[in-house]
Amino acid sequence: MFPIVAGLEGKTDEVLQPAAGESNSQNEHNDDTADSTPVDKADGSAQNDDSGPHDNNGQHDKQKDDGDHSESEPSKVEDNQEQDRYETFDFPKSLTVLDAGELEAVNVKSQASEDSETIGIVYGSLIHVDVLEHTDTGYSKISSYDYDSMKPITGYVPQKMIKTVSVDGKKGVLVKLAHQKVYVYEDGTLTKTFVCSTGLDEGGYNTPEGIYRIGSRGGSFFSPKYGQGAYNWVRFNKGYLFHSIPFDKNENIIAEEADKLGKKASHGCIRLSLDDARWFYNNIPQGTVVVIQD
Numbered sequence: 590m591f592p593i594v595a596g597l598e599g600k601t602d603e604v605l606q607p608a609a610g611e612s613n614s615q616n617e618h619n620d621d622t623a624d625s626t627p628v629d630k631a632d633g634s635a636q637n638d639d640s641g642p643h644d645n646n647g648q649h650d651k652q653k654d655d656g657d658h659s660e661s662e663p664s665k666v667e668d669n670q671e672q673d674r675y676e677t678f679d680f681p682k683s684l685t686v687l688d689a690g691e692l693e694a695v696n697v698k699s700q701a702s703e704d705s706e707t708i709g710i711v712y713g714s715l716i717h718v719d720v721l722e723h724t725d726t727g728y729s730k731i732s733s734y735d736y737d738s739m740k741p742i743t744g745y746v747p748q749k750m751i752k753t754v755s756v757d758g759k760k761g762v763l764v765k766l767a768h769q770k771v772y773v774y775e776d777g778t779l780t781k782t783f784v785c786s787t788g789l790d791e792g793g794y795n796t797p798e799g800i801y802r803i804g805s806r807g808g809s810f811f812s813p814k815y816g817q818g819a820y821n822w823v824r825f826n827k828g829y830l831f832h833s834i835p836f837d838k839n840e841n842i843i844a845e846e847a848d849k850l851g852k853k854a855s856h857g858c859i860r861l862s863l864d865d866a867r868w869f870y871n872n873i874p875q876g877t878v879v880v881i882q883d
Contacts (some may be wrong), residue, residue, distance in 0.1 A: 689713025709735030
């Protein structure tokens, strides 16, 4: 049995049942702001989800290896003009995040007071927030995206929650929604290009733009809500993941979904081919900056 995910592609209130004795993180590049044990600790008026996907126990052997995979080459850069256009990219050297676990919701308030209305939630550790001002009441005014609606919000969080994190910048990931491409950089220079499928514009399933960091990962998951699972998931914002094209409850790749690569097709996550998802899982370290643009 595959573990049940609390968010195959986007958000759901289904309950995760992790396999016994598993760790959700397969990556050695941990840092002090990443949450290696996905347990939701949100309280107050923040909306709680159960923890994100975990690796299954023994079901993923045929998909997961370690290190680079020269025998299974990911997609190549096919268009020279496109390659020239994105040959280099200047990734930020630091991000401002909320000092909470990647599965911990932080309430964003309408005013600089705990008693004021909660206008949205932002999960900690992974998504960049812009700090607009610090107040004399111990709150900071921020601009970010509400997780539930993925619409821009401006509000207040406790100033103690604001944290600046440095990134080494060795690798970076750029996702261009208009092109349905994932660009991978090393030292600011383009090294790989993958065809992807991001979220549908209809139904509120769009993939959110913004700046993120790579979080935890796991081998595979399955969502009864959507009747789909996927291999090699890598988190960038709570239930939003990079992962493979989906399979059905019998672990058969869903051909009609695989054929949609290069077009918007998901419920918010970023789908990659089987080979590309496996490469991404094995080679993009925790903490890597991800920039998602139209």
